[in-house]
Amino acid sequence: MNTDWKNIDAASLNNLTLGEAEKLFGLEPNFTEEELKKVRNALSRQYHPDLNPDSGNIMSKINAVYDILKNEIKNRRNAEQNNANGGATDTSSTSSDSTREEPEAENINDNAGATDNSTSENTADEPEVENLNDNAGATDNSASENTADEPEVENLNDNAGATDNSTSENAADEPEVENLNDNAGTTDNSTSENTADEPEAENLNDNAGAANNEPRNENSNITWEDVNRIGVENLTLDDARRLFNLEEDFTENDLIDAYNRLDRIYNPMNFPIGSEEAEKNRATMNSIYGVYTILRRNLINRQNVQESPTREDTTNQSTQVSMNPTNEKADNSRNDNGDENSQNIPSADNEKNDGQTDRPKDAPTHNEKPALSTGPTVGDQIASNDTTPDPEPIPVIKSIPAKIMDHRKQILIIIGIIALAIAISQAINLTLVAQMARNGNLWHLTAGVAEKAALHAKNINLTSKLIALKSSYDSLSGVWTIAGQKLLTGNLQAILRGISAGSGILGLSCLTAGLIKKKSAAYKEYKKNIRQLIRDFNDLSYDEAINQINSLRENINNSNELSDREKQLLLNQLKKAEKLNRQFEDIDQGEELEGGMSL
Amino acid sequence: MMVDSIITLANNKNYLLLMESSILDDSYFLGVLLDDNMEPTVDYVVLKKVEKDGVVCAQQINNLNTLTQLLEEYGSEYAENYN
Incomplete structure (x- = not known):
């Protein structure tokens, strides 16, 4: 195996075939899981940023290839199981042969929710859709776009304010968006209902699966760049699913796999700290986390509803879901700016204005407790606290300036942030914050939160624990792990010593000044x-x-x-x-x- | 309400305000509850500044979405100010 990982273009990995992936890992076509892990571990030792800081984003490339190969193992295993069960299964999704020759076709069939016609038309007309349906496709596709247009991404992020004014202004600068709309020439085979209901959308978003009998937003072809620009809060659930390449009935494992796939590509921790790439991917990673949250909430809601909604119901509901309770202003301002601004990513409010999909009053949103509960997990029960209304405001009767020494304030802030992180992690899902912490802004708190999450996750399920552990491994130095472990003991001085031990990162040597004799x-x-x-x-x-x-x-x-x-x-x-x-x-x-x- | 100040609420609880962050036009403070000796406790809260009939009030925030957003804000602000 003499792969020159440094010179491999990350974007080229998007469309990597199984054969090519095998070559990169120096594996034979019938490689075993053990062989795969052996190669992967050898590469990890060689290129992991913790051990080799100069390795840049090589590890993310390795992970991308590893994913493909690992999926092949999974597919083989599924095929074996299916064969053992004697079931006539969807061979397209399990046959390793078909994977080898036609990876896109495999996944397209996997995702074929409606008709074969629609998939074949998608395939023929839209390479982007192929990518979206490919395992890591949605991610990788946008990854390459981000890489290619990084300066624009920055611009977009700068403009990613509240309203969609930025959308229209930026549209001229974004080849991706233009391309999406250019493809609108594709014959619109969507149902007449759609056309009638959404005249503004007629010429938009037709590219991705115009043949589907799906609502328009189901066909939107949105990239992470778009998400960074418009904000996660303006996404529909369908957009979120597309971005994660998930089907409507995705499972927790699907979601976690998808997140991990994206995480391996975009996590700023894969890049040298403070580097331009790390900064650029931070915005995307935050968006990914936001989308994950949307999907996770949807999953919980789905699990808690006794009778599964029909596909149509789900779609209708999903178009209403808005993660951010405060985005009403943004939506209003967008509508004020005209229809064009809402072309790619319809928001709940826009659709209301279109008069077609008024939100069912009982449709659960991210802020509402699911109406029917069928034995939620511990995490879900805590998550339902989300619905707890904020208490009434209490008048401030006195406010006096306080003199507080800088280092003391710093300690309080750190503990406060950690406490907040832990409270949220306990309330939502212990693994989420651990992962969020990895993403960027909170990377310096990862150890404590991730380890905390890992231990608490023991009580929830093994998967969460493993994710949290992996999270802590991926992004932490051992020093931070110790800090995390100490955090668990509840011993303040131990926490501070742990944090202080990592002062090379945080510059917190002053932390201990006032606390240790x-x-x-x-x-x-x-x-x-x-x-x-x-x-x-x-x-x-x-x-x-x-x-x-x-x-x-x-x-x-x-x-x-x-x-x-x-x-x-x-x-x-x-x-x-x-x-x-x-x-x-x-x-x-x-x-x-x-x-x-x-x- | 401002950072580095101790506020006393109508329920006689004192909070030291450590950090401020804004979402849209609203101000949110990371605060720590002070004990009778005006020493910080381990109880941290996020307080939103609201004006009710011209009176400045503090509302404790429990909404997870808001808290998550604020956590990120505080995290970045900390990184900017202290790293």
Whole structure:
């Protein structure tokens, strides 16, 4: 396997065939899962950004290829199971042969919700649709677009304010959007109802599956760039599903898989911290998280409704769903700006104005408790707190300026943010915040939240736990893992020490200033050495690190300058360092990784 | 209501306001409850500033969507100010 990962264009991976993926991984056509994991682990060790900071986004490319190969394994397994069951199954989705030769066709058939005609027309007319239906297609498609038009993405994000004025202004700058609309020449075979109901939409969005007997938004071909521009809150559920390449009856596992696929491509943590790519992908990753939330809510609502709604009902409901209760203003302003602004992504309010899909009063939204409950999970029960109305405002009777030292305020803020994150993670879904934390803005809090999520997730389900663990592995240094673990103990000083240990990232050395009693110079020196040793773990082998730990331990024990208490504290820290070293070793051996990836 | 101030509510609870963030035109504060000695406790809240009949009021926010948005805001603000 002599793949030059650095020079592989990430965009080219979008349309990678199975054969090509096998070549990149140096695998034979009948490769086994073990072989695949072996190669993947070897590549991880070589290119993982934690271990090789110069590797850029190579790991995301590897993951993209890995996904394809892993899906092949899954497909084979499904095929075997189906054969064992003797069932006449949809061979297009399970046959590895068809995957090899016609990957698009496979997934198109998988997704063929309506008729064969519609899929074939989609295939013929619209390569984008093929991509959307491909496993990682929706993502990859937009990924390449983002890559190609990065400056525009920035522009779009800058303009991604409240109203759709930006939509029309930016439209001229966006080849993707123009292309989508250019394809409107395709014969519109959508039902006359659609046409009649949505005259404005007649020439828009026809490209993706005009032959389907689906409402217009079902056919919209939206990219992540569009989402960044218009905001997640203006998406319909159908758009959200399309972006995640999910069918209407998607399961939790489908959703998680889709999220992970996107995450591997867009997570800013795959890029060097502070790099341009990381910043650019941060907006997309936030959008992905937002869409995930929409879909997750929909999933919970679906699970809680005893009688599954029909396809039509679901569509009608979905077009109404708005995640953001405050987006009413934005929608109003869009409508004020004319019909053009609503062309690609119809919002609930727009459709109301079209007079065709008034929202059923009992349709659950993200802010409403599902009407019927059939034994929600622990997480869902907590999530229902979402409906708890905010208490009545209480008058402020006095407000006085407070003098607070900077470092103290900083501590309070950190704890406050962590507390908020934990509260939300407990309330919504423990894994979500862990994943959100990975995405960008909260990356520095990931350890605590992810680990917290992981442990709590034990009580919910194994999948959540694995995701959270994987999340913590993917984005954390071991130092942060320790911080996270300490967070669990509820020991404030331990938390602060954990956070402080990561001060290389946060610059929080001042954190401990007011909380830890003054120590001797020797203590400080040893502590500094231990911290340095922890930072050096990435560069040291397991044995080298152990040797250094032992050497330090001996010095500490023999020191005359340290008090007994100080010795004890330092030895405790060495113990933690030792534990951390073991964790690194485990990660190196791919144990945690494989656990997470087995989802 | 402003950051770095202690507010006393009509229910006699005192909060130290740590961070401020806005969603549309509304201001939200990350605050920590103070005990009788005016020392921070472990109870954190998000308070929305609202005006009711010309009186400034604080409304505790429990809505998860809002909290999630604010969490991101606070996270980025922290990163900007302290990193």
